[in-house]
Amino acid sequence: MGERVLIALGGNAMTGPDGSAAPEDQRRAIEEAMRHVAELRARGHQVILTHGNGPQVGNVLLKNQLTADVVPPVPLDWCVATTQATIGTLVLNALGGRTAVVVTRTLVDAADPAFADPVKPIGRYFTEEEAARFERFGETWRRFDKGWRRVVASPEPVEILDAEAAVALMESGFTVVAAGGGGVPVVREPDGTLRGVAAVIDKDLAAAVLARDVKASTLVIATNVPHAFVGYGTPRQRPVGRVTPEELRALQAEGHFARGSMGPKIEAAARFVENGGERAVITTLERIGEALDGEVGTVVRTAAGHGTGENG
Helix, strand or coil: CCCEEEEEECHHHCCCCCCCCCHHHHHHHHHHHHHHHHHHHHCCCEEEEEECCHHHHHHHHHHHHHCCCCCCCCCHHHHHHHHHHHHHHHHHHHHCCCEEECCCEEECCCCCHHHHCCCEEEEEEECHHHHHHHHCCCCCEEEECCEEEEEEECCCCCEECCHHHHHHHHHCCCEEECCHHHCEEEEECCCCCEEECCECCCHHHHHHHHHHHCCCCEEEEEECCCCEEECCCCCCCEEECEECHHHHHHHHHCCCCCCCCCHHHHHHHHHHHHCCCCEEEEEEHHHHHHHHHCCCCEEECCHHHHCCCCCC
16 A cells, blocks of 8 residues: 655646646646646555645636626635636546545634735736725735736645544545645634635645644656755855755754745755655655655655755
């Protein structure tokens, strides 16, 4: 019996080579991604998938904005749920067999400081006049170099509320897709009820929580580079190979990992191992099989798990 592996698919696995989110480009990209997942499943690994949804949510938001005077815009948490189902359906068709998609909620703290200062830009750029029109619907917009964009909170994921359903399906032999786009963000009211909120949860940080909650042994963060790098884009650039969470934190503190790209992946990998996970791997989608066989990519383990804890 293989490992229980959580694979977090980056946006490049969901769109065309040029970043296109046209339906046919999405279908082709997901079919290619699922070819690699099918290989792992054929080798006996118990796989659970999660994925990003930035371009897809952007498309839904644009439709909201273009028709705002005709059809009431749907809330952002609804947009996340919609894209979970859409991407999940493409995965079901591409992977086939015993595969299931769980529409998944992620609990966040209503007191998270992110809600007081929403800074995560989503959707396309608009003019100041258009932004003012959308603000009438209760949205927050800010000016950037290229124009005005909507901004929302990006709170910390606390718990994947539907992890139990994902585990039950996995134990029945299903490959499961869960917490797409970081999960549908919800807060718990004082009376215990749940309410959706306008927020975007980082999908890598949510993947670390999901991997913990489903008791995965390995978290694989699939991206478009074979390793994380220190000194990226400089003459001193070098790959990060085997590394402990402590070593990774030290590199993080030195500013090696950009907040908007590799930073969340590094944070997610460190958190997963710090919280008891066996190992986390950052590598390309094409090399996830090799990553499970050995030490391909950036491999985060405790010093005991590595034997030496050497950073190579």
